[in-house]
Amino acid sequence: xxxxxxxxxxxxxxxxxxxxxxxxxxxxxxxxxxxxxxxxxxxxxxxxxxxxxxxxxxxxxxxxxxxxxxxxxxxxxxxxxxxxxxxxxxxxxxxxxxxxxxxxxxxxxxxxxxxxxxxxxxxxxxxxxxxxxxxxxxxxxxxxxxxxxxxxxxxxxxxxxxxxxxxxxxxxxxxxxxxxxxxxxxxxxxxxxxxxxxxxxxxxxxxxxxxxxxxxxxxxxxxxxxxxxxxxxxxxxxxxxxxxxxxxxxxxxxxxxxxxxxxxxxxxxxxxxxxxxxxxxxxxxxxxxxxxxxxxxxxxxxxxxxxxxxxxxxxxxxxxxxxxxxxxxxxxxxxxxxxxxxxxxxxxxxxxxxxxxxxxxxxxxxxxxxxxx
Amino acid sequence: xxxxxxxxxxxxxxxxxxxxxxxxxxxxxxxxxxxxxxxxxxxxxxxxxxxxxxxxxxxxxxxxxxxxxxxxxxxxxxxxxxxxxxxxxxxxxxxxxxxxxxxxxxxxxxxxxxxxxxxxxxxxxxxxxxxxxxxxxxxxxxxxxxxxxxxxxxxxxxxxxxxxxxxxxxxxxxxxxxxxxxxxxxxxxxxxxxxxxxxxxxxxxxxxxxxxxxxxxxxxxxxxxxxxxxxxxxxxxxxxxxxxxxxxxxxxxxxxxxxxxxxxxxxxxxxxxxxxxxxxxxxxxxxxxxxx
Numbered sequence: 001x002x003x004x005x006x007x008x009x010x011x012x013x014x015x016x017x018x019x020x021x022x023x024x025x026x027x028x029x030x031x032x033x034x035x036x037x038x039x040x041x042x043x044x045x046x047x048x049x050x051x052x053x054x055x056x057x058x059x060x061x062x063x064x065x066x067x068x069x070x071x072x073x074x075x076x077x078x079x080x081x082x083x084x085x086x087x088x089x090x091x092x093x094x095x096x097x098x099x100x101x102x103x104x105x106x107x108x109x110x111x112x113x114x115x116x117x118x119x120x121x122x123x124x125x126x127x128x129x130x131x132x133x134x135x136x137x138x139x140x141x142x143x144x145x146x147x148x149x150x151x152x153x154x155x156x157x158x159x160x161x162x163x164x165x166x167x168x169x170x171x172x173x174x175x176x177x178x179x180x181x182x183x184x185x186x187x188x189x190x191x192x193x194x195x196x197x198x199x200x201x202x203x204x205x206x207x208x209x210x211x212x213x214x215x216x217x218x219x220x221x222x223x224x225x226x227x228x229x230x231x232x233x234x235x236x237x238x239x240x241x242x243x244x245x246x247x248x249x250x251x252x253x254x255x256x257x258x259x260x261x262x263x264x265x266x267x268x269x270x271x272x273x274x275x276x277x278x279x280x281x282x283x284x285x286x287x288x289x290x291x292x293x294x295x296x297x298x299x300x301x302x303x304x305x306x307x308x309x310x311x312x313x314x315x316x317x318x319x320x321x322x323x324x325x326x327x328x329x330x331x332x333x334x335x336x337x338x339x340x341x342x343x344x345x346x347x348x349x350x351x352x353x354x355x356x357x358x359x360x361x362x363x364x365x366x367x368x369x370x371x372x373x
Numbered sequence: 374x375x376x377x378x379x380x381x382x383x384x385x386x387x388x389x390x391x392x393x394x395x396x397x398x399x400x401x402x403x404x405x406x407x408x409x410x411x412x413x414x415x416x417x418x419x420x421x422x423x424x425x426x427x428x429x430x431x432x433x434x435x436x437x438x439x440x441x442x443x444x445x446x447x448x449x450x451x452x453x454x455x456x457x458x459x460x461x462x463x464x465x466x467x468x469x470x471x472x473x474x475x476x477x478x479x480x481x482x483x484x485x486x487x488x489x490x491x492x493x494x495x496x497x498x499x500x501x502x503x504x505x506x507x508x509x510x511x512x513x514x515x516x517x518x519x520x521x522x523x524x525x526x527x528x529x530x531x532x533x534x535x536x537x538x539x540x541x542x543x544x545x546x547x548x549x550x551x552x553x554x555x556x557x558x559x560x561x562x563x564x565x566x567x568x569x570x571x572x573x574x575x576x577x578x579x580x581x582x583x584x585x586x587x588x589x590x591x592x593x594x595x596x597x598x599x600x601x602x603x604x605x606x607x608x609x610x611x612x613x614x615x616x617x618x619x620x621x622x623x624x625x626x627x628x629x630x631x632x633x634x635x636x637x638x639x640x641x642x643x644x645x646x647x648x649x650x651x652x653x654x655x656x657x658x659x660x661x662x663x664x665x
Contacts, residue, residue, distance in 0.1 A: 107494035124497075131498035152521055209383030219596040219646045221603050224615075224635045227623030232434065303507060314516070314607050315623055330520045338517050350505055 009104040010052040016097035017045045023090040026079065033079045044072045045097045058108055065105035066130075072098040073137050080144045087145025095141045102134050154336040163340040169325070170344050177322040178348055180237040181309040185244025190301055192245065193252025194294070198282075200253070201260045214254045222247050226312040235316050243312040248301040255297035259290025292367055295360040302352045306345065392438055396428070399435040403427040406434070436629045444633040457613075460637045466614040467602050468641060470530050474537020475598040479591060481538060482545025489546075490553045490579070500550075507543050515604050533605035533614075540601040541594035548590025552583025584660065588653035595645045603638060615641070 006014075020026075021042055026033050033041075048068035052061070076095055080087055109127050114120050136156045142148070143155045150158070163170065200207040226243050233239035263286045271281045313323025322341055329337040407427045411418060418426065428437040445460065452459040485503070488495045515536045522532040556578050564574045606616030615638045622630035 103494065106498050110494045110497040124501075127494075127497045128499075128501040132502060151524060205383050205386075208380065209385075209387035212380065212384050213387060216643065219592070220639045220642050221596075221600045221615075221635075223600055223604060224619055224638050227619055227631055228628070228635075230623065231626065231628065311604055311607075315620070326514075327516050330516045335517065335521065338514070342514055342517075346505075 006049070006052050007104060007107075009100045009107075010049040013045055013049040013097045013100050013104075016093045016100070017042055017049070020045075020090045020093040020097065023088065023093070026076070026088060026091040026094065027083055027086040037075055037079055041072050041075050041094055044068045045094065045101065048101050049097075052104065058112055062105050062108040062112075065101045065108065069098045069101035069105060072101070073141065077137070077141055077144065080141070084144050084147045086147070091145050092142075095138065095145070099134060099138060102130060106130055151333050151335055154339060158336050159339040159343065162336040163343060166337065166340065170340065172320050173322045173325050173341065174344060174348065176237060176318075176320045177240070177309050177313065178306070181240035181312075181321075182244060182305045182352075184237075185241035185309065186248055186301060186305040188241065189245035189248030189305070190252045190298060193249045193297070194256055196249075197253050197256035197260065200257055202278075207257060210253065211257060214250045214257075218250045218254060222250075223308065223311050226308070227315045230312065230315045235318055240309045240312040240317075240321075244305045244308045247304045247308040251300050251304065252294075252297045255293045255300075256290060259293025260286050262286075262293065263289040288364075291364045292360075295356065295364065298356050299353060299360075302356055303349060306349050306352070310345065395435075395438050399433065399437045400424060400427050402435040403430055403433045406430070432626055432628055434628065436632050440629050441632040441636060444629045445636050448633060449637075460618075460633065463613060463615050463618045463634070464637050464641050467599070467606065467616065467638070470533035470605065470614075471537055471595070471598045471602040471641075471645070473530060474534035474601060475541050475591075475595050477534060477538040478541030478594055478598060479545050482542040482590075482594070483549050483587075485542065485546045486549030486553060489550050503543065503546055515601070516607070519605060533602050536605040537598035537601035540597040544590040544593040544597065545587070548586045548593075549583055552586025553579045555586065556582045581660065584656060585653075585662075588649065588656070591653075592646055592649050595649055596642055599638070599642050599645060 024038065026038060045068065048065055051064055054061075056064070073095065076091065076098070080091065106127055109123055109130075112119075112123060114123065139153075140155045140157060143153055154162075196210070200210050223243075225246055229239045229242040229246070233242050267285055267289075268281065271285050276284070310323040310326070313321045314327050317324040322345055325341050326338050329335075329341070404423075404427055407423065407430065411423070411426075427433075429440070433440070448458055448460040452461075454461050454465075456462060485499070489500055490496070518535060519532045522528070522535075560578060560582075561574070564578055569577070602614070603616035603619070606612075606614035607620050615634050618634040618637075619631060622628070622634060
């Protein structure tokens with residue numbers, strides 16, 4: 001085996017490990033870490049950094065870094081648990097070194113050019129996952145090591161536990177906010193926007209008037225209509241759905257009108273030579289051509305709908321719902337519950353977006369933007 | 374000239390239609406309450422009197438356009454700027470945190486974009502999370518950010534600005550990544566034949582090419598910042614700002630104030646977007662773009 005020069009990450013890891021060694025122990029009263037654990041962490045860090053100099057295949061190197069970084073991080077977090085706030089400089093140096101190893105692992109993985117599609121897809125998932133996992137690891141380690149008060153920022157493990165313990169409450173909130181307000185409002189808003197766009201497309205006068213207004217309205221803070229809707233439709237979900245309708249209407253309108261203009265004159269002339277009527281042209285040529293625009297609006301609206309429903313709940317709601325839970329638990333300083341609710345909202349938002357993206361891939365498979373990627 | 378009238382006539386017609394529809398809605402929605410009041414007062418007004426009184430209630434369900442316009446006018450021009458009821462005062466509070474957050478967000482977005490374009494590991498690991506971060510209804514954590522930062526004695530402008538920052542960095546980052554990558558292979562090859570260094574390629578090719586993208590995303594970002602600032606004001610206990618005005622008006626069912634705050638927010642939004650558009654025109658003109 002031959003030697004090659006180390007990457008800058010490995011040099012910094014060596015430096016940090018050295019500092020960590022000089023400033024031992026990891027914690028103030030040295031109760032959490034036995035000598036063996038401490039030695040193992042440092043050995044993993046230094047060993048992996050030196051291993052960077054060996055001329056190994058990229059993949060096995062990445063695996064080496066992956067294992068070293070995560071075992072070291074796991075040992076560090078397990079050791080600090082139970083004695084929060086006692087981390088010393090040595091501890092933070094070691095965590096930083098483990099993070100740099102993970103970074104090196106990610107940059108090795110990103111340089112992998114694989115020919116098989118499966119590995120490519122796997123890498124596309126794996127690389128962001130490592131990145132996301134390290135945000136959580138650093139969060140956990142710093143919060144525990146520095147003893148950040150629970151009220152400011154609970155560690156992810158505590159949030160996860162809270163999430164597991166309060167599934168029924170979270171389930172009820174999801175049913176109220178997402179299944180009722182968001183989905184119903186989203187369907188009505190997008191549907192109304194779509195129909196209006198078709199209408200505007202038919203009547204040129206309407207289109208000329210509506211488009212500037214729609215463009216202008218999409219820049220306005222529409223979320224401000226939330227209190228008005230709560231006044232009109234009461235505290236329960238209809239008022240939230242109404243806010244969602246108002247928020248999703250204009251993006252859908254503007255995008256669909258733009259999409260309906262996407263089919264070129266050549267194609268329209270072709271349809272004319274086929275003697276197709278307005279509806280045939282619309283159905284067979286112009287709507288498919290507009291599909292990417294419509295899906296773009298559907299994607300934008302999926303986020304807007306969630307935001308609208310949650311913020312509208314800040315203005316008054318029955319005692320259930322995600323926005324209600326967030327605002328009351330903040331008041332009661334149950335920050336871990338708030339984070340659990342945010343995690344649920346994040347997952348719901350991503351799933352919503354993902355489902356629309358999947359439908360888009362399935363229905364507009366012919367479009368260059370999908371085919372090319 | 375012809376194109377102007379072609380634009381103004383349809384927009385104007387629609388706007389007039391909206392105002393008329395608004396009046397009809399106001400009469401329709403306020404009528405039951407007015408009828409009730411008349412019955413209690415034992416008066417039987419004529420149709421015109423009845424219509425007049427539906428459109429001039431103190432706390433109507435739907436305030437008429439002229440009521441809102443009058444409220445906006447009074448609170449904008451007739452009050453002292455320092456007064457708690459002045460819309461200018463509230464708009465200024467919201468505007469300051471919007472602009473601070475927008476500045477942070479734009480700087481952050483540009484930095485992230487530069488990092489993503491130049492570091493492959495960042496591109497593959499960070500980009501999916503930036504997109505995922507926007508599927509999260511981030512406004513939902515606004516109250517938490519405010520309350521938590523208040524717990525460690527950070528209050529006032531900064532927490533609200535942070536929410537605006539979070540909302541505005543995304544469009545800028547995505548737009549700038551697109552912009553910095555917009556020079557095609559031909560142009561990059563040309564720079565290569567000039568023996569340009571990477572920093573020269575960046576400053577002389579990528580940055581100028583990204584300017585139109587930057588301004589397009591800044592227009593989206595500044596509107597998002599304003600929304601962030603308004604929502605950020607909700608949990609502070611309704612002290613000052615357009616969001617606070619909305620919340621306190623909704624507590625006291627002061628519908629006219631509520632609509633006036635909404636109108637004020639919209640005017641601020643239009644001014645901000647207009648300013649960014651103006652800046653974009655000036656910069657692009659200075660860079661030699663063809664006027665469109």
